[in-house]
Amino acid sequence: MSQDPARANDSSSGRAAAHPAHPSDPARAIDSTGADVLGVDPLIDDPGTRIVVCCGSGGVGKTTTAAALGLRAAERGRKVVVLTIDPARRLAQSMGIDALDNTPRRVKGIDDSAGGELHAMMLDMKRTFDEIVEAHADRERAAAILGNPFYQSLSAGFAGTQEYMAMEKLGQLRARDEWDLIVVDTPPSRSALDFLDAPKRLGSFLDGKLIRLLTAPAKLGGRAGMKFLNVGMSMMTGTLGKLLGGQLLKDVQTFVAAMDTTFGGFRTRADATYKLLQAPGTAFLVVAAPERDALREAAYFVERLAAEDMPLAGLVLNRVHGSGATRLSAERALAAAENLVEARIVDQADGKAGLRNSPDTYGSSEPPATEGPATETAAPETTAPEAPASDAGSPAADRTDAEGPGTTDRTVAHLTAGLLRLHAERMQLLSREQRTRDRFTALHPEVAVAEVAALPGDVHDLTGLRDIGDRLATGTPPAGAS
Amino acid sequence: MSRLQVVSGKGGTGKTTVAAALALALATEGKRTLLVEVEGRQGIAQLFETEALPYEERKIAVAPGGGEVYALAIDPELALLDYLQMFYKLGGAGRALKKLGAIDFATTIAPGLRDVLLTGKACEAVRRKDKRGRFVYDYVVMDAPPTGRVTRFLNVNDEVAGLAKIGPIHNQAQAVMRVLKSPETAVHLVTLLEEMPVQETADGIAELRAARLPVGRTIVNMVRPAILDEADLELTREAPRTAIAKSLSAAGLGGARRGGVAERLVDPLLDQAYAYAERHALEREQRAVLQDLGLPLHELPLLAEGMDLAGLYELATELRQQGIS
Numbered sequence: 001m002s003q004d005p006a007r008a009n010d011s012s013s014g015r016a017a018a019h020p021a022h023p024s025d026p027a028r029a030i031d032s033t034g035a036d037v038l039g040v041d042p043l044i045d046d047p048g049t050r051i052v053v054c055c056g057s058g059g060v061g062k063t064t065t066a067a068a069l070g071l072r073a074a075e076r077g078r079k080v081v082v083l084t085i086d087p088a089r090r091l092a093q094s095m096g097i098d099a100l101d102n103t104p105r106r107v108k109g110i111d112d113s114a115g116g117e118l119h120a121m122m123l124d125m126k127r128t129f130d131e132i133v134e135a136h137a138d139r140e141r142a143a144a145i146l147g148n149p150f151y152q153s154l155s156a157g158f159a160g161t162q163e164y165m166a167m168e169k170l171g172q173l174r175a176r177d178e179w180d181l182i183v184v185d186t187p188p189s190r191s192a193l194d195f196l197d198a199p200k201r202l203g204s205f206l207d208g209k210l211i212r213l214l215t216a217p218a219k220l221g222g223r224a225g226m227k228f229l230n231v232g233m234s235m236m237t238g239t240l241g242k243l244l245g246g247q248l249l250k251d252v253q254t255f256v257a258a259m260d261t262t263f264g265g266f267r268t269r270a271d272a273t274y275k276l277l278q279a280p281g282t283a284f285l286v287v288a289a290p291e292r293d294a295l296r297e298a299a300y301f302v303e304r305l306a307a308e309d310m311p312l313a314g315l316v317l318n319r320v321h322g323s324g325a326t327r328l329s330a331e332r333a334l335a336a337a338e339n340l341v342e343a344r345i346v347d348q349a350d351g352k353a354g355l356r357n358s359p360d361t362y363g364s365s366e367p368p369a370t371e372g373p374a375t376e377t378a379a380p381e382t383t384a385p386e387a388p389a390s391d392a393g394s395p396a397a398d399r400t401d402a403e404g405p406g407t408t409d410r411t412v413a414h415l416t417a418g419l420l421r422l423h424a425e426r427m428q429l430l431s432r433e434q435r436t437r438d439r440f441t442a443l444h445p446e447v448a449v450a451e452v453a454a455l456p457g458d459v460h461d462l463t464g465l466r467d468i469g470d471r472l473a474t475g476t477p478p479a480g481a482s
Numbered sequence: 483m484s485r486l487q488v489v490s491g492k493g494g495t496g497k498t499t500v501a502a503a504l505a506l507a508l509a510t511e512g513k514r515t516l517l518v519e520v521e522g523r524q525g526i527a528q529l530f531e532t533e534a535l536p537y538e539e540r541k542i543a544v545a546p547g548g549g550e551v552y553a554l555a556i557d558p559e560l561a562l563l564d565y566l567q568m569f570y571k572l573g574g575a576g577r578a579l580k581k582l583g584a585i586d587f588a589t590t591i592a593p594g595l596r597d598v599l600l601t602g603k604a605c606e607a608v609r610r611k612d613k614r615g616r617f618v619y620d621y622v623v624m625d626a627p628p629t630g631r632v633t634r635f636l637n638v639n640d641e642v643a644g645l646a647k648i649g650p651i652h653n654q655a656q657a658v659m660r661v662l663k664s665p666e667t668a669v670h671l672v673t674l675l676e677e678m679p680v681q682e683t684a685d686g687i688a689e690l691r692a693a694r695l696p697v698g699r700t701i702v703n704m705v706r707p708a709i710l711d712e713a714d715l716e717l718t719r720e721a722p723r724t725a726i727a728k729s730l731s732a733a734g735l736g737g738a739r740r741g742g743v744a745e746r747l748v749d750p751l752l753d754q755a756y757a758y759a760e761r762h763a764l765e766r767e768q769r770a771v772l773q774d775l776g777l778p779l780h781e782l783p784l785l786a787e788g789m790d791l792a793g794l795y796e797l798a799t800e801l802r803q804q805g806i807s
Contacts, residue, residue: 058493058628059679086630153645251645292788293525294494324750328735336733343732415717416729418710419751422758425709428786436788456760458677 036448037475038314044073044181048281051174052313055186056287057297061318063091064459064468065287065452066185070118071095071107071462072469073181077114081173083184085123085166094461095120102127104173109462119179125165129155132168150251162187163197167273174276283313286447288440290320290433295440302444314448315440316472321433321454323426330427337420340413450475484668484698486608486661487623490632490686491672492679496703498525499789499797500672500782501625502551506798507806509549513620516607517542519555520600521627526553531791537561539607545798552619554607561599565654597638598655605661629671629686636662636669637693668698673772675702675765680772687775699806700777702769704784710758718755723748780804 043049054066063084070082081104084091095107097120104119133145145151154161166187173182276282284305288298298315305312441449452471459465487504491497498519505517516539519526527535530542535555543551610618627635639655639662646652661667669690673683683700690697710718727738727745736743772779782800785793 060494149645153641289494291494293528296528324753325747328747332735336730336735339733340729411713411717412721412725413729413732415710415714415721416726416733418714419718419726419755420730420733422709422754423751425707425786426754432786432788456757457764 036314036446038316038448038450039475040069040072040450040473041076043283043313044069044078045076047180049283050181050281051170051276051283052181052183053186053277053282053284054184054287054316055284055301057294060287060289060294061452062287063185064465065285065316065318065472066183067091067095067120068459068465068468068472069285070120070181070183071110071465072473073183074107074116074118075111075114075466077116078180079117079178080181080183081119081121081179083121083123083166083169083173083182085162085185085187091459092120092122094459094465096462102131102169107462123162123166123169125162126155128165128169129161145255148251148255150255154255164270167277168269171269171273171276278309278311280311282311284310285313285316287316287318289318290436292436295436299440299443302447312447314450316450316452317437318452319454320451321426321429323423323430325423326427326430328423328427330424330431333420333424333427337417337424340417340420343413483621484666484696485617485619485621486604486667487621487698488626488632488636488667488669489623489672490626490629490669491701491703492630492674492682493628495672495674495679496789497628497672498523498529498625499794500670500701500703501623502526502529503782503794503797503801504670504806505551505621505623506543506545506794507801508621508623509543509545509551510798510802511545511547511549513545513549514618515549515551515621515623516619517551517553518604518607518622518624519553520604520624522555522557524555525625526555529789529791529794546795554603556600556603558596558599561603562595565599565602595642595651597635598642598651598658601636601639601662602654602658605658608661608666626669629682632669632686633689633693633695636690636695640693663694663696665696667696669695670698670701672701672703674704675768677764677768680768684771684775687777697777700772700775700779702772702779702781705781706761706765706784708762710755710762715755715759715762718752718759723752726752780806 044052052066052069054062054069056062063086066084067082070080074080082095095118096109097105097107101122102124104121107118107120110116110118130146133151134142137145163186166184170182170184173179286298286301286305288294302312302315437449440447450472452468453474455464455467459468487508489497489501489504491500502517505515509515517526519535524534526542527533530553532542535542535553537555537557537560539552539554541550542553545551604622604624607619608617608622612618626632639659642651642655646655671683671686673679687697687700723745724738726748727742730736730744730747730751731738731742735747738744780801781804782797785796787793
């Protein structure tokens with residue numbers, strides 16, 4: 001059931017590199033950290049790229065990446081459809097569509113000067129399943145299947161159906177050949193690997209030995225010579241019947257019988273979709289955030305794709321932080337902030353502060369109780385009017401005094417100390433992200449990485465998506481990025 | 483205090499971490515809790531820095547004051563065989579079923595059976611008593627599927643009870659549902675102070691309520707510390723750059739004159755402050771949305787050094803101080 005990590009590791013971590021989407025990609029440059037930089041533009045501009053699959057664990061911005069990539073490709077002249085699985089309402093709205101449904105809708109308001117188009121849709125798995133049935137069965141039989149209670153449960157989203165239907169829909173879109181490029185988001189599975197497994201699993205179940213056994217009575221009737229099978233079958237159905245209740249088993253049997261005679265083999269369809277994913281023209285992007293869990297999932301995914309001969313284009317690392325002042329270390333910033341606070345204490349000890357400042361000016365910076373350890377070192381000073389003024393006469397204090405400290409100056413000192421602490425927090429975050437990233441790179445040096453600088457807020461419109469697209473194409477966060 | 487504590491949340495919000503911290507917090511002062519994992523991700527083992535958990539309840543941590551945390555990764559296949567063994571004494575036949583793919587069928591494809599087995603096992607642990615008639619576990623904490631799927635996951639028993647109209651599965655589903663819809667259960671949602679997770683939390687609460695499942699608390703995870711106050715933020719827009727440069731220089735960071743080291747720090751530091759202000763305003767909005775949901779609201783700090791075992795104890799202490807256990 002669950003993937004054995006040891007086995008996944010065995011499957012030759014080097015093989016991802018053996019199947020890049022574009023082996024001689026000129027845009028793969030080496031960045032300062034030693035890993036290749038993933039060039040998104042050469043990938044989406046290449047007319048040979050027909051499908052881009054975005055996969056990764058939940059909450060890493062997978063759907064946003066898919067949408068931003070689709071928009072960028074469209075504005076660079078390609079005819080694109082984005083297939084999302086379960087987008088947040090806001091994301092649909094950001095593409096100017098109130099409710100995405102199972103049919104691709106043209107997105108308005110994009111820059112179409114390069115001749116491109118953007119269409120978007122959201123997978124409705126029940127509708128997709130229904131459509132397959134309707135397309136392959138005559139009306140009467142289709143009605144019988146659609147009305148079957150077992151079918152209704154299966155199609156409404158039990159384990160695997162969503163993944164299967166996402167792949168089915170991808171196959172359909174590709175077969176229509178109306179778009180140059182299909183960008184597909186993957187379901188928020190319990191593990192990133194589910195979406196590769198589920199189609200096969202559902203296919204082999206619906207086509208499998210057990211189902212043959214279950215449906216045997218319908219096909220064999222009372223024919224002689226099948227006694228042996230019938231004995232096994234009745235033991236089976238007996239046990240399952242006991243467990244599930246006779247009615248459910250009968251529902252399953254009629255359902256499978258109807259499906260089976262209607263269209264040829266789910267496994268065949270699953271296999272075809274699977275081959276489509278391995279075909280040239282498909283590129284996988286693994287999406288992650290610079291956090292331990294997300295990158296661990298990303299590493300599993302990279303290994304799994306290699307093992308399945310699926311073409312990996314690279315890793316998109318979302319929400320990477322930067323700073324325009326990386327030369328100032330966290331330690332120095334904190335020490336400097338402390339200097340400023342001490343200088344202020346000196347002023348207060350002189351008795352001037354009490355006259356010129358309302359106590360609020362400093363007191364209001366008291367951090368809330370849910371304070372993180374990042375500022376613990378700094379927190380005590382801000383509350384310290386009664387702290388000993390041992391450093392009276394330090395050079396820093398003298399200099400402040402020499403400037404003729406008015407209220408503003410000392411408030412500026414307070415602000416500056418805050419700016420320095422903020423910077424220290426940022427630098428700590430940076431080094432944590434770098435460590436996490438280094439661990440991934442050490443494991444998979446062959447994987448090209450595009451870093452996307454973090455935004456302070458959420459994406460609300462095409463402008464926001466375009467911004468993400470720009471950051472994605474840059475591949476390395478600009479120095480001053482938030 | 484409900485004895486079954488279900489923890490859900492959008493992907494990436496740290497629900498496994500919060501579930502583990504909650505199990506630790508509830509175990510404090512000599513209690514015994516069971517932390518249950520249902521999605522086969524081995525997240526608990528990674529968090530407690532132990533080897534992969536088997537399908538077996540085992541002690542993984544000691545809480546302050548002599549309490550104990552046990553953990554269990556429920557495997558649906560083994561849970562089904564367990565169940566068959568318990569009710570039908572099917573030792574060898576169970577293995578035969580497995581060979582035929584029937585177990586795989588039942589746990590993977592059969593509508594909702596997998597979920598019934600997972601929730602059923604957790605409910606069994608909630609109700610289990612020792613020889614002296616006391617509950618074996620004071621609390622069971624479940625690391626549940628994410629917000630988008632949790633209602634369906636917990637409510638699937640209802641659906642199965644409707645689908646399998648008679649038989650042991652039907653009875654089992656109904657028994658599980660009785661526990662899940664009672665005050666014995668509380669479903670908590672973990673979120674971040676960001677738009678999408680907050681929206682998903684609001685939607686999740688509405689869904690849980692519509693399904694008549696008992697909603698517990700909202701827990702905001704990874705809250706960043708407040709570093710600049712309102713007066714500071716106002717000053718970032720008003721203070722002359724030269725004054726900030728002088729202040730940086732006074733702090734010992736080089737020259738304040740144009741081109742000096744301190745002067746060149748002003749712009750990047752102010753940029754960071756503007757980004758902070760924007761995020762801060764967004765966070766305040768989102769906090770207000772959460773407050774409007776009318777559930778007890780808790781906040782856990784972002785751990786600067788990333789998540790580790792020590793951090794887990796820190797979060798557990800925080801939860802206790804906030805009166806969650």
